[in-house]
Amino acid sequence: MKVELSYGRHGLTVDFPKHTRVIRSPHVPGCPDEPQAIRAALRDPVGSPPLADLVGLGNRVVIVHTDITRATPNHRLLPVILAELENAGVRPEDITLLNGLGTHRPQTDAELRGMLGDAVVERYRCLQHDCRDDAELVDLGQTSIGNPVRVNKTYLQADVRILTGFIEPHLFAGYSGGPKAILPSLAGLESVSTNHAAAMIAHPRAIWGITAGNPVWEEMKEVALKTKPTFLVNVALNRGNQITAVFAGDMLAAHARGCEFVGQSALVPVEETFDIVVTTNSGYPLDQNLYQSVKGMRVAQRIVRQGGAIICAAACEEGVPPYGGYADLLRRGGTPQGVMDMVTAPGFNEHDMWQVQIQAMVQLWADVYVYSHGLTTREIESALFLPCTDIAATITELQKKYGPQASIAVLPEGPQTIPISN
Numbered sequence: 001m002k003v004e005l006s007y008g009r010h011g012l013t014v015d016f017p018k019h020t021r022v023i024r025s026p027h028v029p030g031c032p033d034e035p036q037a038i039r040a041a042l043r044d045p046v047g048s049p050p051l052a053d054l055v056g057l058g059n060r061v062v063i064v065h066t067d068i069t070r071a072t073p074n075h076r077l078l079p080v081i082l083a084e085l086e087n088a089g090v091r092p093e094d095i096t097l098l099n100g101l102g103t104h105r106p107q108t109d110a111e112l113r114g115m116l117g118d119a120v121v122e123r124y125r126c127l128q129h130d131c132r133d134d135a136e137l138v139d140l141g142q143t144s145i146g147n148p149v150r151v152n153k154t155y156l157q158a159d160v161r162i163l164t165g166f167i168e169p170h171l172f173a174g175y176s177g178g179p180k181a182i183l184p185s186l187a188g189l190e191s192v193s194t195n196h197a198a199a200m201i202a203h204p205r206a207i208w209g210i211t212a213g214n215p216v217w218e219e220m221k222e223v224a225l226k227t228k229p230t231f232l233v234n235v236a237l238n239r240g241n242q243i244t245a246v247f248a249g250d251m252l253a254a255h256a257r258g259c260e261f262v263g264q265s266a267l268v269p270v271e272e273t274f275d276i277v278v279t280t281n282s283g284y285p286l287d288q289n290l291y292q293s294v295k296g297m298r299v300a301q302r303i304v305r306q307g308g309a310i311i312c313a314a315a316c317e318e319g320v321p322p323y324g325g326y327a328d329l330l331r332r333g334g335t336p337q338g339v340m341d342m343v344t345a346p347g348f349n350e351h352d353m354w355q356v357q358i359q360a361m362v363q364l365w366a367d368v369y370v371y372s373h374g375l376t377t378r379e380i381e382s383a384l385f386l387p388c389t390d391i392a393a394t395i396t397e398l399q400k401k402y403g404p405q406a407s408i409a410v411l412p413e414g415p416q417t418i419p420i421s422n
Contacts, residue, residue: 005412006283008315014391020408025265025417030242037246038080045249046257051231052088055160062096062158064181067104068111069292072166075117092123099128100185103192105323131189140226143219150188151227164233167258169266169418171298172201174211177234178255179224195219196354198344208418209267234258239413270419273305275406276398280313280414287314289321290383294359296414301362303409303419309367309398311388316374325352330383336363369394
């Protein structure tokens with residue numbers, strides 16, 4: 001049985017045993033006219049006046065957008081928002097596009113142009129958040145649980161603050177979009193680190209599809225509300241990256257409606273567990289490095305039995321990656337248990353600790369194999385994974401371990417499909 005996996009830019013076809021269960025979210029058709037759907041949402045928003053009524057001549061506007069590791073179709077979304085602003089009297093020179101990098105690396109000029117389009121880059125001021133630049137961060141005190149809050153100065157100085165992004169289930173924040181456009185996207189490194197601290201990540205409600213009572217999301221909400229965002233524009237996407245719905249207006253009300261919409265298709269009931277689960281990280285741009293691909297492994301953990309095996313297919317064209325603390329933390333931990341002991345030690349607080357913690361949680365549950373054209377065998381092993389050079393052959397080898405009738409499942413879209421128990 002051949003199954004097309006979301007892998008890199010072009011996909012990957014793998015031959016699976018006939019008894020394999022393929023788990024996909026139901027297909028949601030794209031909007032027949034995306035620009036019109038976006039305009040309609042801007043003019044008839046949720047819990048807010050229309051965007052045009054919130055702006056005017058002389059207003060300084062900042063639009064926050066997602067970075068290159070996210071699938072938001074910025075080049076299709078932002079031009080419609082920008083046109084609506086200019087039609088309402090906002091001058092192009094008063095508009096700033098702010099790349100919400102969180103702790104990620106800045107984009108090159110070519111990458112920004114690919115994300116936003118040449119016309120947008122050349123007409124408007126485009127800035128990139130730097131979580132380590134003290135001069136560009138404003139201290140907003142502490143959250144209710146005592147964590148520090150510093151947020152991007154350019155964003156806070158704007159008269160009108162517009163958050164954009166797309167909504168999908170998130171491995172520890174419940175759902176992406178909404179308040180995540182501020183924390184982590186525009187926050188200082190220490191704010192990200194404390195929000196993503198070991199105890200927060202380990203909380204039982206810090207998981208896919210849950211926002212209320214999720215300490216990670218609740219703090220994100222608190223920080224975002226401190227910054228008084230003016231307007232939210234979030235989209236839902238299908239596996240072809242088509243916009244399926246647009247949610248605009250009040251940050252919390254519009255985001256809640258979007259989460260409900262996305263959850264109806266993305267959360268798929270699966271009652272059983274499997275010996276072997278093959279997953280992806282949803283293809284490019286989400287699988288461009290190994291760090292991001294931990295998300296696909298985490299979703300597979302939901303349906304693999306303890307002691308089973310996960311095979312993750314991720315192109316990783318950017319490698320491990322070569323920046324951030326992820327690779328170094330794995331090296332220092334040495335083993336999944338060593339990593340877990342390190343990051344949960346009292347007072348431990350380092351960049352990327354949250355991702356290695358989640359990886360260790362998965363690896364302490366099941367063996368994890370990685371198939372990737374962007375990584376060498378040495379790089380895969382250095383990241384504490386088992387290398388896989390042929391998915392079908394690895395499944396055959398695992399069947400020798402678990403028996404010829406070993407139960408097998410495949411998540412072709414990875415974390416775009418979240419198995420849940422009823």
